[in-house]
Amino acid sequence: MSLGYAEKLSFIEDVGQVGMAEFFDPSNVLQCKINELAEMIQKSKHLVVFTGAGISTSCGIPDFRGPKGIWTLQREGKDLPKASLEFHRAMPSMTHMALVELERAGILKFVISQNVDGLHLRSGIPREKLSELHGDSFMEMCPSCGAEYLRDFEVETIGLKETSRKCSNEECGAKLKDTVLDWEDALPPKEIDPAEKHCKMADLVLCLGTSLQITPACNLPLKCLKGGGKIVIVNLQKTPKDKKANVVIHGLVDKVVAGVMESLNMKIPPYVRTDFFQTILTKSLSGDQKYVNWTLRVASVHGLTSQLPFVESVEISFSDNHKFKDAVLDKQPFVMKRRTSRSETFDIFLTVNYSEGCDCVSTKLSIPFEFKVSTEEDGESIDKEAVLESLREKAIEESSCGQSDVVERRVVSEPRSEAVVYATVTNLRTFSCQQSVLANNGDLKWKLEGCKRSRTGKRKSRA
Numbered sequence: 001m002s003l004g005y006a007e008k009l010s011f012i013e014d015v016g017q018v019g020m021a022e023f024f025d026p027s028n029v030l031q032c033k034i035n036e037l038a039e040m041i042q043k044s045k046h047l048v049v050f051t052g053a054g055i056s057t058s059c060g061i062p063d064f065r066g067p068k069g070i071w072t073l074q075r076e077g078k079d080l081p082k083a084s085l086e087f088h089r090a091m092p093s094m095t096h097m098a099l100v101e102l103e104r105a106g107i108l109k110f111v112i113s114q115n116v117d118g119l120h121l122r123s124g125i126p127r128e129k130l131s132e133l134h135g136d137s138f139m140e141m142c143p144s145c146g147a148e149y150l151r152d153f154e155v156e157t158i159g160l161k162e163t164s165r166k167c168s169n170e171e172c173g174a175k176l177k178d179t180v181l182d183w184e185d186a187l188p189p190k191e192i193d194p195a196e197k198h199c200k201m202a203d204l205v206l207c208l209g210t211s212l213q214i215t216p217a218c219n220l221p222l223k224c225l226k227g228g229g230k231i232v233i234v235n236l237q238k239t240p241k242d243k244k245a246n247v248v249i250h251g252l253v254d255k256v257v258a259g260v261m262e263s264l265n266m267k268i269p270p271y272v273r274t275d276f277f278q279t280i281l282t283k284s285l286s287g288d289q290k291y292v293n294w295t296l297r298v299a300s301v302h303g304l305t306s307q308l309p310f311v312e313s314v315e316i317s318f319s320d321n322h323k324f325k326d327a328v329l330d331k332q333p334f335v336m337k338r339r340t341s342r343s344e345t346f347d348i349f350l351t352v353n354y355s356e357g358c359d360c361v362s363t364k365l366s367i368p369f370e371f372k373v374s375t376e377e378d379g380e381s382i383d384k385e386a387v388l389e390s391l392r393e394k395a396i397e398e399s400s401c402g403q404s405d406v407v408e409r410r411v412v413s414e415p416r417s418e419a420v421v422y423a424t425v426t427n428l429r430t431f432s433c434q435q436s437v438l439a440n441n442g443d444l445k446w447k448l449e450g451c452k453r454s455r456t457g458k459r460k461s462r463a
Contacts, residue, residue: 020211020237023250033249034256037232038263040204040247041107048202049099050221051113051120054209054235055253058093060085061117087137087154088309089357091271092123094254094431095208098261098268100124105266110198114210114217116180121150123271131195133187133217135180142167144174151302152275153309158182165303187216199223206232209253212239258431272392273427275310276301276407277352282417283371291339292371298334298352301421307332310358310426315351322346345370358426360402365422372416382407388423395425 025033041047053061100123102108112131113120118138120130127148132139140149140163147167157163159182162175181187199205202224212218212233221231222244230246233239234256242248249256261268280297298314300306313330322344327336340346348367354360384407391403408421 022236023238024236025250030249030251030256031259033247033251034259035263036247037206037234037249037256038260040230040232041102041206041260042264044107044204046198046202046204047102047108048110048112048198048205048221048224049108050199050205050207050210051111051115052208052210052212052235053115055093055095056090056115056117056119057209058095058252058254059090059117059119061087061090085357086309086355087117088152089355089427090117090119091273091427091429092119094268095257096120096123097271097429097431098257098266101261101266101269103129104269109202110194112195112198112217112220114214118150122273124269131191132179133191133195135178137180139179140165140176141179142169142172142174143177145169145172147172148179149176149302151306152300153302153307155180160185164305192216195220196223200227202229203227204230204232206234207239207241207245208234208257210235210239211237212241268431270396270428270430272395272425274388274391274423275358275426276421276423277308277311278408278419278421279350279365279367280304280417280419281348281367281369282415284415285342285371286339290342292342292344293339294337294369296336296338296348296367298329298350304333308334310355311352312355313353315353317349319347319349340369342371354426358401359428360424360426363402363404363422363424367420382409384408391423391425395428396430399428399430401425401428 024030096119099108099111099120103111103125108129110129110131111120111125112133114133116132116135116137118132118136120132121127121136135158136150137154137158138151140151140155141147142149145167147169149165149168155163155178157178158180160177160179162177165176167174167176199220200223205221205224207221210218212221212235218241221241224231225244231241231244232247232249233242233245234249234251234253236250236252258268278299278301280299281294282297283292283294285291286293296316297304298308298311300308311332311334313328314334315326315328316336317326318324322340324338329336346369348369350365350367352363352365354362387405387407391405394403395401402425404422404424406420407423408419410419411417412419
């Protein structure tokens with residue numbers, strides 16, 4: 001987990017109350033509250049969910065104000081928590097995926113998040129049904145045309161500053177900006193306006209994992225009260241808004257939500273993560289027209305200068321009829337340059353090795369090499385969404401990762417370049433829970449099933 005966001009924020013003396021005590025409702029009380037919340041959700045006509053850092057702690061991302069929160073430890077002069085995984089490899093929790101199911105069922109109308117981890121978008125919540133009030137560490141936006149770019153790497157700046165990339169819209173080309181707010185930045189109208197609108201429409205606002213201290217965001221749930229709406233707060237610490245709530249639940253968010261989903265007889269969908277990279281093979285004739293100078297790149301789909309954060313190395317070998325030596329590219333950018341005679345044909349074999357945090361070890365590819373003279377730009381038409389859905393279905397059916405397929409091909413005539421974009425399933429998480437068994441402190445027993453790293457290139461599901 002990257003703690004870069006907290007470190008990038010401008011210094012502020014007063015970050016509010018930190019190190020607050022945690023409370024756990026007794027098991028019998030928790031059970032009653034879970035049932036009551038499930039009934040309220042079932043009757044709701046316009047459910048809005050308001051989320052904070054507490055829904056992402058089970059993803060390996062520390063909160064800010066809890067006993068081991070970032071700001072709590074900073075104030076106590078203690079070392080910050082060690083990263084269990086890279087920020088960009090964090091995966092949605094049981095709660096994130098339960099919200100996806102509620103949205104797909106038409107029950108959940110809108111999500112408002114104070115988090116910058118981008119996990120609601122990764123989980124599958126539609127962008128038009130989500131307000132990320134404080135921004136997204138993986139999102140860039142164009143200040144000119146408004147286009148948004150979701151990245152697989154953490155954007156390097158915060159505070160709505162210009163980044164190193166430009167808008168890919170040919171008619172625009174403006175410099176992009178990060179979307180994460182610093183302390184002095186006002187909430188963007190694009191995010192706050194729909195959030196306020198849906199809170200006013202809500203008959204139920206469910207607050208999950210938030211201390212409700214940061215203004216003006218913390219006042220949004222209260223806007224449902226004027227229209228007769230109700231508020232439910234699920235958090236381990238007490239909040240300043242508890243007295244306004246109809247129900248306050250002190251328990252781990254994942255376990256409360258798991259119990260609610262079971263009461264509603266709804267399954268929590270699996271999370272399937274798909275990552276993208278491209279191979280670019282560029283060929284040009286030498287001055288005497290006898291040889292082909294070629295360059296092979298394994299690159300990010302976000303641009304040749306962008307890092308591939310999930311790729312550790314690339315192994316390259318060739319078919320038996322060629323003299324080139326095998327090579328291992330272990331530093332980015334992953335680039336190989338060679339020369340061959342104009343008439344030669346052979347195959348290039350790639351093994352793309354993934355970094356820690358990916359459940360699949362590698363993807364193996366084969367690229368045929370043949371020099372052709374072409375005067376036209378062309379490309380194969382591929383239904384990207386259909387390919388991605390097929391990969392998802394296969395991963396779930398096989399309970400494994402590593403499935404890979406082509407989602408785009410582009411050919412440019414001058415210089416002769418062939419670009420192929422690959423999609424690979426790099427992570428799979430399935431969730432199951434049992435409401436009938438409650439442990440000490442009312443903790444709902446639940447099981448997280450994932451994929452185990454193997455040497456075969458695919459992950460096997462835990463038993």
